[in-house]
Amino acid sequence: MLQADAFQRLYPDKYLTKFIEQGVRPDGRPLSLARATSIGLGVVSTADASALVKIGSTTVLAGVKCEVMPAVADAPDEGRLTLQVELAPLCCSSARPGRPSEAAALLTEQLEGLLEGAGVVDRRQLCIDPGKAAWALYVDVYVLDADGSLQDACLLAVLAALSSLQLHAVTLDDAGNIQKAAVPDAGAAAAAAAAAAVPGSPQLRRLSLGCQPVSLTCGVYLGRLLVDPTAEEEALLEAQLTATVDAEGGILGFYKAGGSVTASQQRVQQCVEAAKLRSKEVQGLLQQALDQAAAAAAAAAPS
Amino acid sequence: MERADGRRPGEIRIVRCERGLLSRADGSAQWTQGGTSCLASVAGPTQAPTSAKEDAERATLEVVFKPRAGLVGSTEKQYEALIRRSCEAVILAALHPRTLIQVVVQVVSDDGGVLACALNAACAALVDAAVPLRTLCAAVSMAQEAGPEGQLLLDPSAAEAAAAAAVGTFAYLPLLHSVSEEVSAAGDSISGGDLQLLTSLTRGRLTSDQLLDMVEAGRQGADRLAAFMQQAARQV
Amino acid sequence: MAGQREAQSVPWFADERPAEVIADGVRLDGRSLEEFRNVFLKTGVISQASGSAYAEFGHTKVMVGVYGPRQSERRVEYSEQGRINVDVKLASFATRQRGIFGQSPEERELSAGVQAALEAAADLASFPKASADVYVLVLEAGGGELGVAATAAALALADAGIELFDIVVACSVSRVDGCLLLDPSTDESFREQGGLVLALLPTSNEVTQLVSRGRWSGSQLREGLELAMGGCAQLESAARQCLKDAVVAAAAKQRQQQQQAQA
Numbered sequence: 077m078l079q080a081d082a083f084q085r086l087y088p089d090k091y092l093t094k095f096i097e098q099g100v101r102p103d104g105r106p107l108s109l110a111r112a113t114s115i116g117l118g119v120v121s122t123a124d125a126s127a128l129v130k131i132g133s134t135t136v137l138a139g140v141k142c143e144v145m146p147a148v149a150d151a152p153d154e155g156r157l158t159l160q161v162e163l164a165p166l167c168c169s170s171a172r173p174g175r176p177s178e179a180a181a182l183l184t185e186q187l188e189g190l191l192e193g194a195g196v197v198d199r200r201q202l203c204i205d206p207g208k209a210a211w212a213l214y215v216d217v218y219v220l221d222a223d224g225s226l227q228d229a230c231l232l233a234v235l236a237a238l239s240s241l242q243l244h245a246v247t248l249d250d251a252g253n254i255q256k257a258a259v260p261d262a263g264a265a266a267a268a269a270a271a272a273a274v275p276g277s278p279q280l281r282r283l284s285l286g287c288q289p290v291s292l293t294c295g296v297y298l299g300r301l302l303v304d305p306t307a308e309e310e311a312l313l314e315a316q317l318t319a320t321v322d323a324e325g326g327i328l329g330f331y332k333a334g335g336s337v338t339a340s341q342q343r344v345q346q347c348v349e350a351a352k353l354r355s356k357e358v359q360g361l362l363q364q365a366l367d368q369a370a371a372a373a374a375a376a377a378p379s
Numbered sequence: 380m381e382r383a384d385g386r387r388p389g390e391i392r393i394v395r396c397e398r399g400l401l402s403r404a405d406g407s408a409q410w411t412q413g414g415t416s417c418l419a420s421v422a423g424p425t426q427a428p429t430s431a432k433e434d435a436e437r438a439t440l441e442v443v444f445k446p447r448a449g450l451v452g453s454t455e456k457q458y459e460a461l462i463r464r465s466c467e468a469v470i471l472a473a474l475h476p477r478t479l480i481q482v483v484v485q486v487v488s489d490d491g492g493v494l495a496c497a498l499n500a501a502c503a504a505l506v507d508a509a510v511p512l513r514t515l516c517a518a519v520s521m522a523q524e525a526g527p528e529g530q531l532l533l534d535p536s537a538a539e540a541a542a543a544a545a546v547g548t549f550a551y552l553p554l555l556h557s558v559s560e561e562v563s564a565a566g567d568s569i570s571g572g573d574l575q576l577l578t579s580l581t582r583g584r585l586t587s588d589q590l591l592d593m594v595e596a597g598r599q600g601a602d603r604l605a606a607f608m609q610q611a612a613r614q615v
Numbered sequence: 616m617a618g619q620r621e622a623q624s625v626p627w628f629a630d631e632r633p634a635e636v637i638a639d640g641v642r643l644d645g646r647s648l649e650e651f652r653n654v655f656l657k658t659g660v661i662s663q664a665s666g667s668a669y670a671e672f673g674h675t676k677v678m679v680g681v682y683g684p685r686q687s688e689r690r691v692e693y694s695e696q697g698r699i700n701v702d703v704k705l706a707s708f709a710t711r712q713r714g715i716f717g718q719s720p721e722e723r724e725l726s727a728g729v730q731a732a733l734e735a736a737a738d739l740a741s742f743p744k745a746s747a748d749v750y751v752l753v754l755e756a757g758g759g760e761l762g763v764a765a766t767a768a769a770l771a772l773a774d775a776g777i778e779l780f781d782i783v784v785a786c787s788v789s790r791v792d793g794c795l796l797l798d799p800s801t802d803e804s805f806r807e808q809g810g811l812v813l814a815l816l817p818t819s820n821e822v823t824q825l826v827s828r829g830r831w832s833g834s835q836l837r838e839g840l841e842l843a844m845g846g847c848a849q850l851e852s853a854a855r856q857c858l859k860d861a862v863v864a865a866a867a868k869q870r871q872q873q874q875q876a877q878a
Contacts, residue, residue, distance in 0.1 A: 120755045121674055123708035133662035137754060139708030165702060166680025166750035168663040172688065173702040173750065182460055185453040193545070193582035216707045218752065220678055221661045287584075307663065317579075327585045330547070334464030338552050338575030344594055348587050 092312050096298050103132070103306065110292070110304035110354055115232070115365040117240045127236035127365075132306065133223035138215060138233035140241050144204065145212040155202020155210035159188050161217040161230055168222040168307070179226075180219075186227055186331065187217075187234060190320055194328040195286040197238065205248045213241075224306040225293040227318055227331075235288060236362055240369055242280040289328045290358045291320035292351035296337055303350055315339065319351035323359055384413075384536065391519070391534045391600055396499075396611040398507040406508020410500035412534060414490025417497045419504035424478035432479050437472035439479050444497060447486040457580075458494050462501050465518070465550045465578045469502065471511040480510060491537035492520035494548045494580070499604065506612045515612070516577060517605040518550040519597045523589055531592055533600045545583025547593055551601040552577045574598050574605065636803045637794055643802060644673070649842060651786075651798045651849065652757075656767070656857040658774040659865075666775025670767035673800060674757025677764050679771040680750045684742035697742035699772075701730040703751040703764055710756050725751075725761055732765040732785055732814035732824035738778040747777055758800040759787040761812045761826065766850060773858055782854050783823060785814035786846040788839045790831070795839055797846045809835070813843035817851040820844070 084091040084102075095102050105111070111132030120126040123139035130136075145156065161183040163171045171177060176184075191197060202211040215237065217230050295305040295313035302309060310316070315335025320328045327348060332339060339347075382388065392413025401407035404420035411417075427433035432441065442463040444455045466482065482504065484497045498518035505512060522535035522543035532539055540546045551574040576594055585593065636643055646652070652673030661667035664680035671677075684697055691698075703725040707714035729751060737747070749771065751764045762785040769783035789799035789807035796803055804810055809829030815822055831839065 120676070120706075120708055121757075122711055122755050126708065135661075137706070139706065141708050141713045143713065164704065164750070164752045165748075166661060166664060166667070166678060166752055169682050169685075173704065178456060178460070181453045181456045185457040188453070189457075189582055194584060214707065214713060218706055218754075220752070221663060223662045322584070325587070327581070327587060327590050328583070330579050330581045330590055332576065332579040333461050334466075334468045334550075334578050336468060338577050339579075340575055341591060341594065344576065345587070345591060348590065352587075 088308075089312055092309065093298065096300060096302070101302065101306075102308065107300055108303050108350065110357075111306075113232075113358065113361055115236050115361055117236060117365050117369040125237045125241035127233045127240065129229050129233040129236060131225060131229045131232075131304065133221050134219075134225060134229045134306075135221035136217060136219050136226070136229040136233040138217045138230070138237040140237050141214045141216070142241075142243065143212045143214070144209055144246070147203075147205075147207050147210050151199070152207040153203045153210075154199035155204075156212045157191070157197050157199065157202070157215065158212070159191065159215045159217070159234065160184055161187060161219065163219045163222060167219045171222070183217075183219075183227060183230055186329075187231055190231065190289055190291070190329050191234070194289050194320075194322065196235075196289060197283060198286060201283055202243075204246055208248055211243060222307060224308075224310045225304050228291050228293050228304065231289060231291050231320070232358060232362075235285075235290070236365065238283060238285060239288075239362065239366060242282055244280060287322040287324075287326070287328070288359060288362075289320050289322055290351070290355040291318055291329065292347075292354040293318045294347045294350060296335070296339070296343070301343070301346055301350070303354075317343070317347045319348045321348070321351045321355045323355065325352050325355075382532065383538065388530045389533050389596060389600070391603065392536075394604065394607055396503050396608065398503060398611065398614075404504075404508070406504050406506070406510070408500055408503035408507050409487070410496055410503055411487075412492060412496050412499075413536065414488060415492055415496045416487040417484050417493065417500040418487050419482060419484045419497070419500035421480065421482050421501075421504045421508035421510065423480035423508070424475040424510065425481075427477060427479040433477050436476055438470065438475040438477075440467055440470060440472070441479060441481045442466070442501070443481070443483045445483065445485045447489055458497065461494065461548075461578055461580060462498055465498055465516055466501055466505065468552060468577055469512050469514060469516045470505065471513050474511050480505075489537065491535050491540045492548070494518070495520040495534075495550075498548075498550055498578075499608065503608060503611060506608075514553050515605060515608050516550050516552050517574075517601040517608055518548060518578070519600040519604060520546065520548045521593045521597050521600075522546045523583070523585055523593060531589075531596050533596060543583065545581060545585045545589070547579065547581035547585075547590075547597070549576060549594060549597040549601070550578035551575060551598055551605070553605075574602055632805050633802055634806070636791055636806050637796075640794075642796065644800065648794055649797045649845070651846065652800070654850070654853055656770060656853055658770050658857060658861045664771075664775070666771045666773070666777070668767045668770035668774060670763050670770070672757070672759060672763050672798060674755055675759055675763050676754040676757075677760070677767045678752050678754060679764070679767045681747060681768075681771045681775040681777070682750070683747040683775075684745035684777065685748070687744070687746045688748075693744060695743050696739040697737075697744070698739070698746040699730060699733050699737055699749060700746045701726045701733065701749045701751065701768070703729055703753065705753045705756060705760075709753050725753075725764060728761045728812070728824060728826060729765050729768050732783055733768055733772065735821075735823040736769065736779050736781060736783045736816055737772060738780060741778045747772065747775070756801065758802075758804055759798055759812075761785070762787045762798075762814070765814050765824065766854065770854060770857060774861065781816040781818045782851070782858070783814050784817055784847045784850040784854055785812060785824065786843055786850060787812045788843045788846070790829070790835060790839060795835075795842050797842055809839070811836075811839050811843060813840065813847065815844065815847040817847060 116128040125140040295302040395411040406421040495518040525544035655671040666681040765785040811827040814824035
């Protein structure tokens with residue numbers, strides 16, 4: 077008799093079929109269940125904000141670095157947000173060091189399109205001094221373990237990092253150099269410094285995000301919808317659909333790139349409904365992570 | 380209500396398709412929708428130049444998307460991937476193993492809906508190159524105007540797309556059956572009520588109903604385009 | 616990473632490096648001179664890799680994935696020996712100053728250093744013609760990256776089942792104002808007069824890689840090496856424990872699956 081893992085290697089398609097026909101996935105999930113998801117905030121202390129997201133084995137680390145740039149002539153009151161996804165060579169066997177791969181470029185374009193199209197970050201919030209200086213945010217996303225549904229994990233990592241980002245209050249001095257915003261009087265300076273780590277203090281400003289996009293990838297296999305497919309499943313799927321929704325249930329993106337089967341109206345609707353459910357769950361997780369980070373920051377600040 | 384150029388909301392701009400414009404390519408087609416025009420050329424199936432581009436079981440498809448001006452950025456990479464994956468669903472690639480089919484799409488002019496236009500051009504050029512296809516694929520772009528009174532616009536111009544709350548590009552195929560059925564049905568019209576969504580890319584915010592309406596209205600538009608494309612394919 | 620570079624970094628972001636890193640024999644982070652930062656080692660962290668490891672030494676966080684042995688990417692002439700191919704990359708946000716696009720000189724140096732530390736430990740003849748690709752990503756650089764990366768990479772190689780003569784453990788020592796500091800942080804190495812990194816095969820006590828920077832007298836260097844070797848001995852037990860834990864966990868998981876299958 078053939079061992080299960082040998083059978084899987086020799087006949088991956090038949091292996092998956094045997095599971096799906098029974099209404100379960102190789103990892104034991106029902107067809108409509110996403111994998112366990114966790115969000116860790118502030119994991120990299122050298123970044124201005126960072127988030128580590130795990131969806132099952134898929135692991136993504138997003139970090140934000142803030143720099144100050146001179147204002148651009150055609151948009152004097154706007155800053156800049158640059159996003160880049162990198163498939164680190166350690167994330168899967170096909171990734172190689174060197175130039176960014178096509179898959180990474182596609183993910184970058186997808187995420188940029190979503191942030192832009194949904195107006196997640198209003199660039200005017202990044203203004204420091206109109207016509208003089210603005211913030212340039214660099215959001216770099218590293219995929220550490222590519223086990224399927226990468227867009228969902230990357231978007232969540234970006235959203236979590238941007239949600240936890242706090243911009244420092246700064247001013248421009250006469251020479252055009254950036255200074256920390258002046259504290260009203262010397263006596264309050266120590267108190268303000270202590271409060272600096274506490275969110276909501278005047279020294280730090282959170283970005284207010286236009287909306288909170290969450291995406292969910294669904295696969296089609298044997299006419300059934302597989303929510304949040306793993307890499308092993310993705311390789312065999314007939315088609316993939318990715319729906320991105322915001323907290324109010326608005327649809328910010330519906331993506332399907334070819335595939336060997338088409339999608340009916342019912343299929344589109346099914347995928348959108350699944351994404352809405354998933355969005356509620358993920359928003360809860362994100363809020364929980366933000367609350368935890370805030371509590372930790374408050375505890376760390378000397379009272 | 381009329382649109383700026385006098386069209387009704389569900390009306391496509393004037394469509395033209397010219398085939399065989401390039402003498403040195405194996406197939407070519409220029410697809411024009413109003414002010415947007417793309418020229419596609421097909422080379423192949425030829426021997427794959429490197430082993431990396433060679434698949435022992437099927438032909439490999441390579442798509443190059445050239446913008447009208449400027450450098451190739453990540454948007455163009457996304458378009459290339461979408462055109463490639465959409466065409467892969469149409470080509471009977473298993474008939475030409477170990478070969479390469481190269482599609483180059485050059486944007487001639489862009490007045491909105493360039494991805495849909497490029498997809499249609501690529502499909503028409505594949506027909507012209509006599510690459511065996513299982514069916515034809517038709518693509519449309521859509522725009523949802525902002526506000527509660529906003530209308531759904533088929534084949535928006537660049538100005539309409541820029542002002543819209545959300546835009547989408549959709550490609551449709553007739554519902555696929557097994558290969559044997561297709562062979563017996565060859566020559567039948569691909570239009571009819573059974574077009575389904577093959578490729579989708581949207582931007583901006585929509586409600587669920589708006590998305591479904593968009594996909595449905597796009598399907599009706601694609602139905603008409605598919606009939607036109609088929610007519611163009613029959614002309615020698 | 617891509618992106619324009621005309622943006623200016625904020626000077627006060629990088630708060631001044633502390634001038635004094637030792638006070639009364641205690642270091643800034645409260646450690647004694649010959650004490651490691653908090654060390655955490657774990658293998659099997661990347662589902663797609665043949666072997667993988669994560670190492671955290673205080674703020675230094677490193678992830679390693681090993682793929683192979685597999686066919687060499689580059690066409691190289693036939694060799695009886697396998698190759699170990701190392702690529703170390705720093706995440707763009709791993710350092711105070713945002714990283715640049717393409718391979719930096721620092722990354723090239725780290726890659727070569729880790730490769731040298733590992734090559735002598737692996738049984739290269741066991742995978743002729745093939746290469747084992749070791750990809751290291753430094754998530755945060757908090758000091759002593761070379762040592763941490765080499766230790767983690769060796770664990771990942773072991774996790775991938777690549778035959779090693781022994782595991783490799785590596786640690787750094789900095790000499791600041793006449794004191795020898797084990798496992799220095801970035802702030803401490805910034806003020807060092809001399810520094811060294813030692814990679815060791817602990818069982819045979821053989822050195823596979825030794826890097827020294829700055830000025831050392833003969834006796835200072837001897838003392839430094841002794842401290843580093845003592846540090847490596849501590850790391851050895853942590854590394855072995857980490858590998859043992861992974862085996863125990865895998866066995867427990869297998870038993871559980873068998874029980875489920877029977878039930």
